[in-house]
Amino acid sequence: MDKHIYMDHAATTPVDASVLEAMLPWFTNEYGNPSSIHRWGQRTDYAITTAREEIAEILCCEADEIIFTSCGSESDNLALRGIALEARELGKGNHLIISSIEHPAILRTAQELEHHHGFDITILPVDQHGLISTTDLKNVIRPDTFLISIMYANNEIGVVQPISELTAIAHEHNILFHSDAVQAAGQLPLDIEKLGVDLLSVSAHKFYGPKGVGLLYAKRDTLKHSHQTGGSQENGLRAGTQNVPLIVGMARALTIVAARKSNDNSKMKVLRDKLIESVLDTIPDSILTGHRTCRLPNNASFAFEGIDGNELIMHLDLLNIAASSGSACKTGNPEPSSVLTALALSPKLSLGSLRLSLGRDTNDSDIEYIQQVLPKVINNMRGAL
Amino acid sequence: MKNDRIAVAMSGGVDSSVAAALLKRQGYDIFGIMLRLWSEPGQDNNGQNRCCSPASVSRARQVAAILDIPFFVIDSREEFHKNVVQFFIDKYSAGLTPNPCLECNRNIRWGHLMHKALSMGATRIATGHYARIIQNEDKWQLLRGHDNNKDQSYALSMLGQSDLKRTLFPIGSYTKNKIRSLASDFALPVAQRQDSQDLCFLADKDYRRFMHDYAPESLNPGPIMNSSGETLGQHKGLPLYTIGQRKGIGISAPEPLYVLSKNQSDNTLIVDKLSKLGKSHLKAKNVNWISGTTTKDKIRAEVQIRYTAKAVGAWIKPIDDNEVEVEFDHQINDITPGQAAVFYQDSVCLGGGVID
Numbered sequence: 001m002d003k004h005i006y007m008d009h010a011a012t013t014p015v016d017a018s019v020l021e022a023m024l025p026w027f028t029n030e031y032g033n034p035s036s037i038h039r040w041g042q043r044t045d046y047a048i049t050t051a052r053e054e055i056a057e058i059l060c061c062e063a064d065e066i067i068f069t070s071c072g073s074e075s076d077n078l079a080l081r082g083i084a085l086e087a088r089e090l091g092k093g094n095h096l097i098i099s100s101i102e103h104p105a106i107l108r109t110a111q112e113l114e115h116h117h118g119f120d121i122t123i124l125p126v127d128q129h130g131l132i133s134t135t136d137l138k139n140v141i142r143p144d145t146f147l148i149s150i151m152y153a154n155n156e157i158g159v160v161q162p163i164s165e166l167t168a169i170a171h172e173h174n175i176l177f178h179s180d181a182v183q184a185a186g187q188l189p190l191d192i193e194k195l196g197v198d199l200l201s202v203s204a205h206k207f208y209g210p211k212g213v214g215l216l217y218a219k220r221d222t223l224k225h226s227h228q229t230g231g232s233q234e235n236g237l238r239a240g241t242q243n244v245p246l247i248v249g250m251a252r253a254l255t256i257v258a259a260r261k262s263n264d265n266s267k268m269k270v271l272r273d274k275l276i277e278s279v280l281d282t283i284p285d286s287i288l289t290g291h292r293t294c295r296l297p298n299n300a301s302f303a304f305e306g307i308d309g310n311e312l313i314m315h316l317d318l319l320n321i322a323a324s325s326g327s328a329c330k331t332g333n334p335e336p337s338s339v340l341t342a343l344a345l346s347p348k349l350s351l352g353s354l355r356l357s358l359g360r361d362t363n364d365s366d367i368e369y370i371q372q373v374l375p376k377v378i379n380n381m382r383g384a385l
Numbered sequence: 386m387k388n389d390r391i392a393v394a395m396s397g398g399v400d401s402s403v404a405a406a407l408l409k410r411q412g413y414d415i416f417g418i419m420l421r422l423w424s425e426p427g428q429d430n431n432g433q434n435r436c437c438s439p440a441s442v443s444r445a446r447q448v449a450a451i452l453d454i455p456f457f458v459i460d461s462r463e464e465f466h467k468n469v470v471q472f473f474i475d476k477y478s479a480g481l482t483p484n485p486c487l488e489c490n491r492n493i494r495w496g497h498l499m500h501k502a503l504s505m506g507a508t509r510i511a512t513g514h515y516a517r518i519i520q521n522e523d524k525w526q527l528l529r530g531h532d533n534n535k536d537q538s539y540a541l542s543m544l545g546q547s548d549l550k551r552t553l554f555p556i557g558s559y560t561k562n563k564i565r566s567l568a569s570d571f572a573l574p575v576a577q578r579q580d581s582q583d584l585c586f587l588a589d590k591d592y593r594r595f596m597h598d599y600a601p602e603s604l605n606p607g608p609i610m611n612s613s614g615e616t617l618g619q620h621k622g623l624p625l626y627t628i629g630q631r632k633g634i635g636i637s638a639p640e641p642l643y644v645l646s647k648n649q650s651d652n653t654l655i656v657d658k659l660s661k662l663g664k665s666h667l668k669a670k671n672v673n674w675i676s677g678t679t680t681k682d683k684i685r686a687e688v689q690i691r692y693t694a695k696a697v698g699a700w701i702k703p704i705d706d707n708e709v710e711v712e713f714d715h716q717i718n719d720i721t722p723g724q725a726a727v728f729y730q731d732s733v734c735l736g737g738g739v740i741d
Contacts, residue, residue, distance in 0.1 A: 310457075310459075310460070311459075311501075311505075314455065314457040314505060315505060317416075317455040317457075318390075318416060318455055318505060318506060380504075381504070
């Protein structure tokens with residue numbers, strides 16, 4: 001068995017060859033600190049300014065609204081903590097709303113703000129497909145609500161929220177809106193004006209950029225407090241010397257992905273749908289998790305009754321297929337994730353989740369191989385019980 | 386690539402890491418498994434079992450990455466608690482001194498892990514134990530590890546033919562020193578850690594404290610007597626004492642006193658001078674004969690009564706299929722009910738039973 005199939009692009013993607021090429025000089029030839037006054041610093045400062053402008057163009061925002069960070073989680077932390085601190089200082093409110101399917105970077109940060117800093121949080125439920133209802137959102141808004149944070153597309157089940165509808169509601173009530181777009185950025189439109197968000201988190205390694213770099217879009221004058229103090233880099237909002245090569249790489253990756261995503265998406269959608277249909281057809285007691293149509297083009301996520309998701313990942317690994325499970329944890333602690341719990345799946349289903357996430361190089365024969373082996377694996381696992 | 390797929394039980398330690406590397410070099414299709422075991426919540430151990438702490442998991446994953454083999458952690462906390470921890474509590478409560486490692490090998494390694502490994506397409510499992518397996522005509526034999534100081538066959542004496550034919554001990558023919566140098570030849574980053582992970586599930590190393598916390602109802606004070614029946618004082622509960630124990634009995638006497646036996650029926654602790662401690666016979670129950678065939682005649686063997694004890698020449702007289710009497714050539718101290726008596730002829734481990 002020589003075929004190795006990577007179906008875990010939602011976890012991370014390989015770095016695009018031209019992204020790598022764009023980064024290399026900034027590790028070696030051009031090593032100046034962008035904060036330095038001399039020409040060495042001037043050149044690297046120019047590189048990150050250019051990167052910032054390229055990204056701003058894609059996001060349809062101003063360059064100074066982009067803050068470079070080290071990852072999506074840091075962007076989420078900066079958004080929530082920064083805005084909360086500001087609200088506290090100006091007495092602008094004490095209540096924030098998140099959804100029940102947020103990434104831990106949002107969920108745990110919000111919980112920490114509640115437990116240690118006295119903020120109130122409301123965790124908005126989702127329907128069985130993972131969608132937020134606008135009515136529900138309206139109902140939980142309070143006079144002291146200062147921030148709503150709802151993810152653009154979910155990492156586990158791929159459900160895509162109607163962000164522009166949700167931001168409209170927030171703005172009617174004069175509430176800031178943040179969205180974790182880490183999973184969405186490689187595939188969905190990132191036009192800030194159309195989305196209507198005030199803050200948006202992005203991470204490069206989800207779209208063929210390097211790991212260790214992300215960004216936070218923050219509408220001008222919304223974010224004034226940093227959670228990492230020190231030098232005045234990034235307008236004083238994120239202290240620490242910028243990682244020049246990684247920032248250059250992120251801009252390059254985002255530019256590439258902006259140009260090709262519509263093609264890649266249509267190709268992936270065809271393969272994804274083929275995969276979804278055949279899995280649901282050939283494997284008894286299986287369901288699709290997430291929404292059938294409001295869904296990332298590369299996400300096929302399932303739950304199988306009576307299967308341990310962790311073990312399923314192991315079986316697939318032995319067949320040279322990389323996949324994920326919402327219950328997967330490399331330290332062997334099988335509990336359904338908060339996302340699967342929020343969908344109110346029966347316990348029998350919620351431990352048996354499988355996420356197959358396609359990439360732009362996934363091809364027909366990859367899908368066929370999975371179609372061929374997955375029903376057998378599930379069948380064997382069920383037989384072994 | 387050989388057709389055999391082998392699941393290697395990996396701990397992150399040098400022994401199992403080298404075991405995996407040796408099999409890989411021999412061309413087997415291998416993958417690593419680590420079991421996540423139950424542990425008492427506590428501060429010293431951060432609530433982690435010492436056999437599978439996050440540091441060991443991460444070390445084992447690192448080794449797997451170097452060998453380029455799949456590696457999985459399987460949650461076995463429930464099985465471990467039910468079969469090993471509860472067994473430990475029950476046996477101590479019943480006045481015995483159990484050996485949880487044997488029970489773990491029986492129910493967890495050659496139970497749960499074997500089952501998982503087979504269900505994942507493995508034909509055999511391999512572990513980093515210092516013991517050897519050879520095929521002698523149609524029988525599988527368990528042999529002591531080549532390194533006498535490291536031999537672990539005692540804790541494997543519960544294995545049977547069907548276990549041995551599905552097991553590999555790749556490092557059993559090497560010395561510990563050789564294993565260390567192989568680890569460096571294979572460029573494996575192995576942790577410096579203690580070999581023995583005895584009572585791996587305790588938050589500290591104090592089993593008495595554990596019994597206080599987890600089975601307080603088993604600790605009933607009662608009389609301490611000497612072997613002539615004189616009452617000398619009061620004990621704090623039989624599970625807190627073990628045969629041969631001298632310290633912590635709490636009685637001052639002209640000559641040091643040792644625990645001779647624990648009389649569960651009248652909750653009495655019997656203590657006396659060292660000279661009274663020795664015995665030259667024992668009875669063992671639940672006897673496992675590794676060959677799968679029991680003997681009716683008495684046989685000559687060496688018998689080892691603890692993991693670290695020296696094997697002593699003895700006659701083994703079968704009482705029935707599951708019970709034997711052992712008659713030692715001379716008196717030995719510390720024969721402890723609940724521990725295993727393991728039988729050897731030279732380096733061949735014949736099996737063993739639980740001391741009655």
